[in-house]
Amino acid sequence: RVIHVLPMRSIVEDLYVRLAGNMGILLYSMRSHVKSQYMFHPGSPMFAGKCVVTTLDTFLLNFFKLPAHQLGKAFKYNEAHFEFPRAMIYSSVVVFDEFHLFSNVGTLSEEYKSLTSTLAAIKALISTGVPLLVMTATMPGMLKELLKEEIEGMGFKLINIEYHYGKDADFDEDMKSKRRIVRKKEGDPARLALAARNQGAMRIAIIFNSVDRAIDCYRTLKGDDAILLHGRLPESVRAGMISRIVGDDKLLLIATQVVEAGIDTDFDVMITECCPADRLVQRAGRVARHKDQGELWVMEQKDSGPYDGGVVADTWRFLKEDNLNHSEARRLINDVYGTRRKPKLVRGLLDALSMLDRYPIFGLESAKDAFEYFTGFTESSCLVSAFPEGDFDRLNAIPLDEHDAREIMHGHGVFIDYNGEIRNEKFPSNLPVSIYMLRRGYRGVVIPKDKYAELTGLDRL
Numbered sequence: 001r002v003i004h005v006l007p008m009r010s011i012v013e014d015l016y017v018r019l020a021g022n023m024g025i026l027l028y029s030m031r032s033h034v035k036s037q038y039m040f041h042p043g044s045p046m047f048a049g050k051c052v053v054t055t056l057d058t059f060l061l062n063f064f065k066l067p068a069h070q071l072g073k074a075f076k077y078n079e080a081h082f083e084f085p086r087a088m089i090y091s092s093v094v095v096f097d098e099f100h101l102f103s104n105v106g107t108l109s110e111e112y113k114s115l116t117s118t119l120a121a122i123k124a125l126i127s128t129g130v131p132l133l134v135m136t137a138t139m140p141g142m143l144k145e146l147l148k149e150e151i152e153g154m155g156f157k158l159i160n161i162e163y164h165y166g167k168d169a170d171f172d173e174d175m176k177s178k179r180r181i182v183r184k185k186e187g188d189p190a191r192l193a194l195a196a197r198n199q200g201a202m203r204i205a206i207i208f209n210s211v212d213r214a215i216d217c218y219r220t221l222k223g224d225d226a227i228l229l230h231g232r233l234p235e236s237v238r239a240g241m242i243s244r245i246v247g248d249d250k251l252l253l254i255a256t257q258v259v260e261a262g263i264d265t266d267f268d269v270m271i272t273e274c275c276p277a278d279r280l281v282q283r284a285g286r287v288a289r290h291k292d293q294g295e296l297w298v299m300e301q302k303d304s305g306p307y308d309g310g311v312v313a314d315t316w317r318f319l320k321e322d323n324l325n326h327s328e329a330r331r332l333i334n335d336v337y338g339t340r341r342k343p344k345l346v347r348g349l350l351d352a353l354s355m356l357d358r359y360p361i362f363g364l365e366s367a368k369d370a371f372e373y374f375t376g377f378t379e380s381s382c383l384v385s386a387f388p389e390g391d392f393d394r395l396n397a398i399p400l401d402e403h404d405a406r407e408i409m410h411g412h413g414v415f416i417d418y419n420g421e422i423r424n425e426k427f428p429s430n431l432p433v434s435i436y437m438l439r440r441g442y443r444g445v446v447i448p449k450d451k452y453a454e455l456t457g458l459d460r461l
Contacts, residue, residue, distance in 0.1 A: 001051070002050070003052045003054065003092045003094050003095070004053045005054055005097065007101040008055065009038050009039075009041075009055055012053050013239065013242070015097075020034045034050075035049035035053070037052055037053070037058055038058050039055070045069040045070075047085045047089060057378055057383075059121070060121060060377045060381070061377065062085035062086070062089065063086060064357065065082040065356060065362075065367035066082065066367045066371055067082050075368060075438040078364065078365065082364060082367070093131045093133070094130060094132050094133070095132075095135060098136055102115055104379065105142070105276075106275075106277075106279065107306055107307055107308060112345055113349060114379050119147070119345065120349070120353035121353075122150075123354065124353075124358070137282070138277075138279075138281045139278075142337055143342075145342060146343060179293045180288050180294055181293070181322075181323060181324075182296050182324050183295060183296070183321055184299075184300070184321055185299050186299065189208075189271055190217055190220045192297060193206055193221060196268075196269040201268040202249060202250050202268055203248075203251045203267045204251065204252050204268065204270075205252075205267045205270045205271065206254045206271045207256065208256055209273045209275055209304065209307060213273075214254050215228065215459065217254050219456070221252060226252045227253050229241050229245070230258060230457065232457045233457035234388075235396070236395040237396075257283075260282040260283055266287070266290045268291075269295045270283060270286060270295070272296065273298075273299050273301040274301045275304075275315065276308070276336070277311070277315045277332045278337075280332075281329045281332065283296075284324050298319060314336045318335040346374070349374050353377070372435055379401075382432055383399040384399070384400045384433050384434050384444065385400075386398045386445050386447050389448060392420055400445075400458075404458075408448075409427050413425060414446040415442040415445055415446065416443055418442075418443050
């Protein structure tokens with residue numbers, strides 16, 4: 001059994017489709033063994049499938065005694081079958097993929113809940129002999145050092161496997177043929193996209209660090225081949241967009257950082273706001289992915305958005321107008337992060353989760369207490385589902401963070417429960433929205449009609 005853990009739902013679904021397709025080619029009956037599991041998508045709630053692709057949030061909840069698919073039931077009725085998914089995890093090979101995205105390295109946040117909780121799970125798993133693989137193409141050195149310290153501090157050895165020229169002749173030739181040319185650009189992104197189209201580029205992407213800027217650009221360029229993709233679109237809409245992104249020969253994608261990992265697609269030209277080095281390399285991975293040549297046009301960004309301004313400025317400073325190959329990408333990441341301090345773990349959370357896993361006396365009630373005390377086990381575990389007014393299909397839910405959920409609640413205060421009933425009530429400001437909803441048995445908040453449009457999703461708050 002394999003459990004493959006990824007940071008985002010969009011890339012979970014993308015990997016699931018590719019794995020299921022490959023399994024189907026090998027042997028049709030094997031396809032049924034591949035499952036995807038995340039919130040509101042119960043492919044294998046107890047992780048009983050032979051190959052389960054899941055999100056970090058779902059994995060950590062299942063591992064630390066709060067089964068994701070029974071979260072509402074756990075808080076409302078104090079009931080959950082938490083030992084079954086834990087047994088499945090402990091009898092699996094566990095893969096943590098895109099590991100760099102489990103941390104907040106390079107962002108404005110100084111809280112490392114996701115990284116702390118992931119390390120708590122890793123330490124628990126290796127202590128019992130569970131085979132474990134950590135994967136990423138862009139691991140900052142300080143993150144690797146932290147992982148090494150934590151694992152070797154337990155008496156275990158971290159085996160590091162990296163690509164080096166000469167190990168694989170076919171792969172070496174493929175890498176040598178790839179040319180991702182970096183160009184530093186100034187000007188309006190929409191005009192740059194039109195210039196790229198006039199130069200013959202058929203598949204173009206414009207990547208913003210802000211949802212609002214992405215929406216504004218989409219409204220400027222809106223046309224038959226323009227697609228908008230960001231985190232404030234319903235899951236059902238995003239799934240359709242990803243199908244077009246992968247399949248259309250002529251495409252103009254306007255997106256946010258949701259395309260940084262996992263989506264197996266290719267662009268002739270990517271125009272992107274500057275972002276932290278590891279994120280920039282991930283974005284560049286969507287250029288010349290299946291072809292031999294493409295261009296990455298990078299714009300200097302004064303408003304760094306969710307990212308650390310110093311890290312973004314250093315990325316711009318160290319970025320060369322050259323071929324962004326494997327060695328150049330490693331140089332850029334090392335130059336930007338080489339002198340920065342290792343992330344500071346939330347030691348209280350690390351200790352609490354370790355005890356929760358180790359001691360049977362700590363069960364569901366203790367897991368709930370820890371979840372409430374730390375407001376979730378990851379930065380995104382307390383995402384709030386928001387539904388467009390009048391449309392409460394779970395596939396049309398939009399995940400909101402605490403800040404955006406509070407903005408929606410301001411002056412509106414409308415919830416929906418699991419029976420589809422609307423509840424108008426005053427929201428207590430001293431509680432996180434997600435915790436309040438779990439306690440009350442609500443499945444989401446309602447988005448006012450003037451805040452939502454079908455083409456652009458949840459508009460600026």
